[in-house]
Amino acid sequence: MQIIRALDALKPALAQLRGSGDTLALVPTMGALHDGHLALVAEAKAVATRVAATIFVNPLQFNDPKDLARYPRTEEADLARLEAAGCDLVWLPTPAQLYPDGFATNISVRGVSERWEGEHRPGHFDGVATVVAKLLLAVRPTHALFGEKDWQQLAVIRRVEADLGIGVEILGHPTVREADGLAMSSRNALLSPEKRSKAVALPTALHAAGKEIGAGGAVGPALERAKAALLSGGFSTVDYLALVDSRSLEPLEKPREPMRLIAAASIGGVRLIDNIPVTLEQQVGR
Ligand code: AMP
Numbered sequence: 001m002q003i004i005r006a007l008d009a010l011k012p013a014l015a016q017l018r019g020s021g022d023t024l025a026l027v028p029t030m031g032a033l034h035d036g037h038l039a040l041v042a043e044a045k046a047v048a049t050r051v052a053a054t055i056f057v058n059p060l061q062f063n064d065p066k067d068l069a070r071y072p073r074t075e076e077a078d079l080a081r082l083e084a085a086g087c088d089l090v091w092l093p094t095p096a097q098l099y100p101d102g103f104a105t106n107i108s109v110r111g112v113s114e115r116w117e118g119e120h121r122p123g124h125f126d127g128v129a130t131v132v133a134k135l136l137l138a139v140r141p142t143h144a145l146f147g148e149k150d151w152q153q154l155a156v157i158r159r160v161e162a163d164l165g166i167g168v169e170i171l172g173h174p175t176v177r178e179a180d181g182l183a184m185s186s187r188n189a190l191l192s193p194e195k196r197s198k199a200v201a202l203p204t205a206l207h208a209a210g211k212e213i214g215a216g217g218a219v220g221p222a223l224e225r226a227k228a229a230l231l232s233g234g235f236s237t238v239d240y241l242a243l244v245d246s247r248s249l250e251p252l253e254k255p256r257e258p259m260r261l262i263a264a265a266s267i268g269g270v271r272l273i274d275n276i277p278v279t280l281e282q283q284v285g286r
Contacts (some may be wrong), residue, residue, distance in 0.1 A: 001083040004091045014052070014139060017089055023048035026141035026168075028132060031055040032072035032186035033081050036176035040145040041085040043173050047143050052089040053082050054135055059095055061127030067271075072189050091139070098134055107133050109163075112249050113156045116262060117273070120239045128153055129160050136166050144168050149175040149183050151262060151275040152249055175274075177203070183274045195268035201233030202274050205241070206261045210278045213255055219243050220253070230265050239264040239271070243278065255280055 002017070004010050018024055025044035029037050044051040055078055062068035075092070082090050106126050113125035136144060146154045154172045161170050175183050181203040182188065182196075191199060209226040213219055227238045242251050246258040255278065262275040 001079075001087055002089045003079060004089060005094075007093070007097045010091055010138060013089060017050050017052070022050050023142040024050045024052060024139070025143040025145060025171075026135070026139050027051065027053040027087075027145050028135050029053060029055055029078075030057045030071065030186065031078045032074050032189065033078045034176075034184045034186065034188075036147055036149060036184035038081060038085050039176045040147060040173050041082065041087055043171070044143065044145050045086055047145075047171065048141075050088050051086065052091065052139055052141065053087050054091045054093070054139070056093050056098070056131070056135075058098075058127055058131045060099070060130055061124050063121045063123050070190065072186050098131065106130055107160060107164075109156050109159050112152070112159050115249060115251075116240055116242070116244075117152050117264065120264060125153070125156050129156055132157055133160055133164065133166065136161075136168050141168055143171055145171050145173055147175060148172045148275070149185070150273070151246075151260060155247065155249055181207075183272075185272065187270050187272060190270045191268055195234065195270070198234030199267050199272060201230055201235065202263060202265060202272055203276070205229040205233070206263060206274060206276045209241075209243075210261050210276050213243060213261075213278055214281050216281070219255065226261075226263075230263075235265045235267045236269075237266045239266070241265070246277070 002013050004013050025048035027040045027044050041051060057071050059068055107129040108126045109129050118125050146157055148154060158170050161168060177183055180200045182200050205226040209222045212222040223241055227241050230238050241263040243259055243261055244251055246260045252259055259278050260275050261278055264273045
């Protein structure tokens with residue numbers, strides 16, 4: 001596996017890697033890698049002949065400096081895991097390389113980025129859209145993989161590709177979960193053992209609400225019950241818990257496929273997000 005740190009080493013390494021006719025799949029990450037990230041690498045290997053990853057904790061997408069400062073960094077272990085997963089190249093840019101003095105461009109996506117994470121983390125999706133566009137333009141992969149765990153992020157990135165025509169196929173990968181159902185996340189490592197065991201209330205509440213709505217139950221009360229379950233189950237705040245159109249991320253008062261339940265809530269000072277698809281059960285005789 002080639003490890004690239006200097007910007008001027010990237011182009012020749014990529015040229016050599018792609019050779020003639022190879023496809024290249026990119027997996028952008030912020031490091032602190034877990035099995036969810038590695039599932040993206042495995043999927044990348046399945047769709048393309050070459051696989052590259054990036055590790056970059058992007059300061060532009062952190063609206064809270066404390067969150068940036070305590071973001072877990074485990075570079076040595078990350079490199080070992082990427083190599084073992086069969087990654088061909090990893091690029092670790094620095095903030096100064098991606099955002100040199102005078103950097104002034106911002107990619108801002110209207111509509112799909114405005115609610116939910118966009119509302120609770122002002123500037124977050126501008127940072128995501130800007131860095132992802134930069135990484136895609138620098139690496140020029142044929143495919144790029146992103147997790148459905150960050151459902152709104154995936155929708156924003158699909159919008160960027162559709163609008164700017166960078167020429168990359170954007171692929172989403174289903175959320176990888178721990179044995180108890182908690183979505184894998186680099187932030188889980190920040191939870192105390194006690195809060196970690198309680199955090200499973202998040203997927204549990206989403207599944208309970210999804211089942212209720214799928215069976216024809218009223219949306220509002222199902223969402224309220226799920227929020228109450230989070231607050232009584234150890235979460236201190238619920239930023240949002242909503243039923244949304246899967247593509248536009250607009251809230252739904254009545255179920256309409258394709259739809260998802262999305263949520264963000266904090267436990268022990270750690271903010272977690274999750275989402276699940278919801279499907280309507282076939283109602284016989286209606
Ligand atoms: P991050 O390092 O958190 O920015 O994540 C890098 C990529 O991995 C993003 O596309 C995430 O959506 C994806 N990812 C993170 N956690 C998971 C998970 N549990 N399952 C699947 N993909 C994930």
